Amino acid sequence: MAREITLACRECGREYDPEFRYVCAECFGPLDVAYAGAEPSRARIGAGPKTYWRYGELLPIVDRRHIVDIGAGMTPLTHARRLGEALGLSRLYVKNDSVNPTFSFKDRPAGVAVSRSRELGLPAVGCASTGNLASATAAHAAAAGLPCRVWAPAGIEAPKVVQALSYGAELVSVDGTYDDANRMAARAGDREGHGIVNINMRSYYVEGSKTLAFEAAEQLGWEVPDRLVVPVGSGAMLNAICKGFGEMRDHGLVGDISRMRVDAAQPTGCAPVVSAFRDGGRVVPVERPETVAKSLAIGDPGDGRYVLRRLEESSGTAEEAGDAEILDAILLLARTEGIFTEPAGGVPVAVLKKMAEAGLVDRDETIVCYVTGNGLKATGPLEPLLRVPAPVPAMEAMVA
Ligand SMILES: *Cc1c(COP(=O)(O)O)cnc(C)c1O
Ligand SMILES: [Zn+2]
Numbered sequence: 001m002a003r004e005i006t007l008a009c010r011e012c013g014r015e016y017d018p019e020f021r022y023v024c025a026e027c028f029g030p031l032d033v034a035y036a037g038a039e040p041s042r043a044r045i046g047a048g049p050k051t052y053w054r055y056g057e058l059l060p061i062v063d064r065r066h067i068v069d070i071g072a073g074m075t076p077l078t079h080a081r082r083l084g085e086a087l088g089l090s091r092l093y094v095k096n097d098s099v100n101p102t103f104s105f106k107d108r109p110a111g112v113a114v115s116r117s118r119e120l121g122l123p124a125v126g127c128a129s130t131g132n133l134a135s136a137t138a139a140h141a142a143a144a145g146l147p148c149r150v151w152a153p154a155g156i157e158a159p160k161v162v163q164a165l166s167y168g169a170e171l172v173s174v175d176g177t178y179d180d181a182n183r184m185a186a187r188a189g190d191r192e193g194h195g196i197v198n199i200n201m202r203s204y205y206v207e208g209s210k211t212l213a214f215e216a217a218e219q220l221g222w223e224v225p226d227r228l229v230v231p232v233g234s235g236a237m238l239n240a241i242c243k244g245f246g247e248m249r250d251h252g253l254v255g256d257i258s259r260m261r262v263d264a265a266q267p268t269g270c271a272p273v274v275s276a277f278r279d280g281g282r283v284v285p286v287e288r289p290e291t292v293a294k295s296l297a298i299g300d301p302g303d304g305r306y307v308l309r310r311l312e313e314s315s316g317t318a319e320e321a322g323d324a325e326i327l328d329a330i331l332l333l334a335r336t337e338g339i340f341t342e343p344a345g346g347v348p349v350a351v352l353k354k355m356a357e358a359g360l361v362d363r364d365e366t367i368v369c370y371v372t373g374n375g376l377k378a379t380g381p382l383e384p385l386l387r388v389p390a391p392v393p394a395m396e397a398m399v400a
Contacts, residue, residue, distance in 0.1 A: 072107035112208035117195030138169035213244025235303030321350035340375030
């Protein structure tokens with residue numbers, strides 16, 4: 001049976017053809033991709049390419065010729081023995097997505113959304129970005145030969161700006177927050193019919209992030225971890241990882257997932273999901289995010305309520321870490337495992353450390369901690385913590 005892709009409303013269930021559409025016409029709920037007749041198997045996945053496109057059976061591209069593959073995915077899942085020792089955990093794994101082609105996990109959703117934009121024949125692509133998505137979208141657009149325009153708040157780290165511009169993207173630097181940039185990108189996308197990967201292509205975009213679930217399971221020998229620790233900005237990634245585990249279970253790729261806990265990690269200066277989790281109420285937007293983890297500075301998280309639902313379903317929790325804890329966690333990870341991450345990747349490490357110290361995690365749990373971006377994208381905040389040496393005079397050349 002041929003595989004059929006549809007879009008289904010997350011709220012009311014109404015189904016649509018897989019068009020250039022992302023909200024339900026009935027209830028404005030978000031649309032998720034569903035795959036009828038998909039037949040993924042461990043063997044076929046294992047024989048696939050060494051990129052996340054090995055999971056193509058559960059990704060929303062109809063004709064493989066539209067795939068834009070710049071080599072993202074199949075990043076290391078490292079058994080973090082030394083970090084684990086420091087935290088009192090014996091089976092801690094780090095999913096090291098800092099080593100993707102554009103140096104963050106955003107290559108996964110951006111690659112799928114740009115591929116699908118090409119398949120739908122859209123004339124250009126773009127995104128609203130806290131920094132990393134700009135580069136991921138721009139790089140895939142470059143490889144596809146599509147024009148790309150990105151909107152980002154003016155305060156993002158300089159390396160991220162240089163990187164995105166290097167791929168040839170047009171950058172609109174918005175004097176405001178991410179939420180302001182997002183509104184402008186949405187309006188431009190509607191007006192011009194461009195594929196804004198995280199807005200009007202969001203249904204396809206989030207599918208790419210599912211591969212963070214597929215890879216972790218495959219790399220564990222198709223074992224289901226006991227716990228995932230996931231950084232949360234918009235919440236799209238956490239939600240997609242959960243969707244990915246659900247699909248693996250439905251297709252018999254893994255067994256029972258009902259005992260897997262999913263924990264959300266946010267920076268204290270922008271932690272609307274953590275606050276809502278604690279209060280047991282709705283997500284109240286943070287108007288002025290103030291955090292060293294700029295990748296997570298999304299005051300009004302689009303998928304916040306769905307993250308809360310996932311935490312509840314999995315008996316997971318939500319926890320925050322302050323700037324100093326985040327920077328300490330970056331150095332702890334670097335010094336124990338040789339993995340250098342940006343603040344957004346320090347957040348889940350810092351949160352896991354807190355939870356372990358509070359006795360909330362069992363020593364022998366299998367834990368996957370998602371480290372999502374590269375340290376070279378944000379070196380500034382670390383400099384005051386390190387002794388960057390002044391130059392010493394060079395040794396004189398030896399005379400024979
Ligand atoms: C975007 C981003 C996140 C958060 O992803 P969401 O889907 O917005 O929750 C986490 N880490 C890094 C490095 C990011 O760039
Ligand atoms: Zn609906």
